[in-house]
Amino acid sequence: MADPAFGGDPIRSILAAAGASGTWDWDIAADRLAVDERFAELYGLSAGEASALPPSMFFKAIHAADRARMRIAVAGMIAGAEQFSKEFRIVAPDGTILWVHGRGQTHFDESDQPVRFTGLLVDVTARKRTEERLRVAQSTGGVGTFEYSDGFATATVSNEFCRLLGLYPAEILPVPTINAVLKSKDEPPLIPESHRGGPPETLDHVFCIVRNDDGAERWIARRGEIVREGQDGGYRLIGVIYDVTATKEQEAALRDLNETLEARIEQAVAERQRIEEALRQAQKMEAVGNLTGGIAHDFNNLLTIILGNIDTATRRLDSDADPRARRALENALKGAERATSLTQRLLAFSRRQPLAPRAIDAGRLLAGMSDLLTRSITETIAIQVSSSPGLWTVEVDPNQLENVILNLAVNARDAMPDGGALTIDASNASIAADASSDVPAGSYVVISVGDTGTGMAPETVAQVFDPFFTTKEVGKGTGLGLSMVYGFIKQSGGHVQIRSALGQGTTVALYLPRLYRESEALEDDVRIGAERGTLAETILVVEDDDDVRAYTVGLLRELGYRVTEASNGFAALKLIEANDQPISLLMTDVVMPKMSGSQLVDAAQQIRPELKVLFTSGYTRDAIMRDGKLDTDVDLLSKPFTYPVLAAKVRDVLDR
């Protein structure tokens, strides 16, 4: 490939490639310069004039930028310096610029006076270009080179090599000086010395160094080749180094980012798992609620039959009947009543118990419970029941509230196996809008039940309202107590707060919303009596369960009413339309297939708007329920019901 620097002259290119050289002989004493043919050709001189030139001719072809430098160098030689070794540019006659290496020496006479200056001019343009390219590659690429020969104490290095390590530029550096920049002396050496035994396996490595000039810590990568020479295992290491600090830092930053990303993902996943867990718990509770609600409904139907029939059997017993039979029936009644109470609790937990809230004075309710509490709680526990004067009225199902308070009192008792104090208190509380409370702003009557017992750890407190969570031994608690409390209070529009710490006792506060309605006439307890009916009063009983229907019809007839019956809404409507006997009261189950109780009532009241209605239900989350409370103008008889309750309710509705 012809080098453009040689202007396409093939002979010159070949000569240059061969390192063509010319010689000179400068006679200092005679002040005359003689050059050979090749020198003359480089300088564009004719062969004839080459033997007797004025010495200034030596500088004629030298590039202007190098001329002063060469004049100084030659002046040194003429004045007695011995060694001459300079690289400079000459401008050939055709304008081509060549790099040449002049190598010369001075000859002295006996009195040490310089007499001749002779030398050799070698065209080094090709080498110079290569060096230039290498230098530019090194400086712009930030790559330093090194070469180390097995057995030597020094390495040949480039300026860029020194710069990268913060060393003063040098061509040759002792190996210990180079290796001293390593941050850790335990690292493999930058230049592995041969006394470490044989050549290294590879030159690929990344080092952490402390730059010698500014003390900066940098990462330096080394790459290279191991050149084996001779047969005695000798070798040379030829390689490069370059700074990889930025890459290392980016790697570290990326790794950092990755690590925090993992942490962030873990956090998000944990949060998601927590939410999923909560959702699963809610779904489970919903499913359990549906199941228990359904079971309770069926049980209530069955219990209605059982209770009703025990009731009937008991009433039919003569006074001289076998006392064992009477006792057996009494026991059966007790068992059925306990079963009733259990289904009631299941309904409360599933928040599907029909509540009958009434305006009450909580203080009076507490006072009425004193006896019951004293009997339920062991003597080692001091009971104090109090209520602030001027308590506001609340609207709540009093029977259920009593249950709840009793439940809490029993829990308190169980938390104080070695005795203590149980405090039950009712007071007014106004929560401000800006108060940092779990309880929304408003006016409340607070019933608090506190003990001085073992208390609970925060993680236990967090779980106490979960259904089936119990701290009691297996078999001792249902785990439904506090969740029933929670369900009931929530259903009543209130809030529950629990404060507890290990060894500090527990206080449960029930916040019941204040009732603003006129409350001068607080309702009395349900009247209980067996009011009878007459044959002039016809009651239509609609019930899909044949046994329950038969039992209900039997009771009503016993009470003296005229009774007609239907097993579904359509049959009932036909009877109402037919109007053979004017119907005084429609008594219907709420949950029935095809036509529900409320649909039936709607249709019936289209025909007879004044028709009186009594719903019966063991399972009431239906149209007659609004926010878990009965519509005020709807009458509901909860299954299972007993003879006197049925009698009183029917009479009550008919007499309005």
Add this chain to the structure above:
Amino acid sequence: MNSPDLTLDDLERDALTEIVNIGVSRAASNLRKMIGGEVLLSVPSIDVVSQRRAARLISEREVTELVAVRQGFEGPFSGRALLIFPETNSLELVRAVTGGELSAAEVVEMEVEALAETGNVILNSCLATMANMLKRSLTMTVPEVLRGTGASLFEVDESASSEGLVLFLYIDFAVRKHDIRGYIAMIMDIPSLGILKELLDEFIARVVGDDG
């Protein structure tokens, strides 16, 4: 280098290098006569650095203790000149100078004397040539041999607010085919270096003339 005026430019550096080259050439000639064997001396390059930097520079290049011959000079510019060898090279120099006929013990015994003599020849030649080429005169003190680190040889004073400069010259030294690595250093204060710079400029003007 506290002031840009004191930085030697390329030509001043070349001029000083060549002047020292003439000096070491004369020294080589004298040494050849002294020992009757081949001696080659040349100075490829020169640096002007602070004393502290000179100390670091030499400690980067030489991992062993240093041996130096020191000579003071006075004139238009004054200072101290040092010829420095790594300790290992100094014994080799003595062996080379004495023709390798001495035992190890004798070499050690003769080291100081041989070094002082060799150093005197080289430093004297350099300083005399400088004075001659720059057309000034310098007086020199008796040489002394020192051992120590870069910092001690270059008289680094950590508490000094301003420091002098060092003309740092590398020399290629071959005695009877033994390659010996060494350095010539001239420690000067700032006014002295200023004067040296002016004298170098005069020299350049004389040599280059209008051709520059």
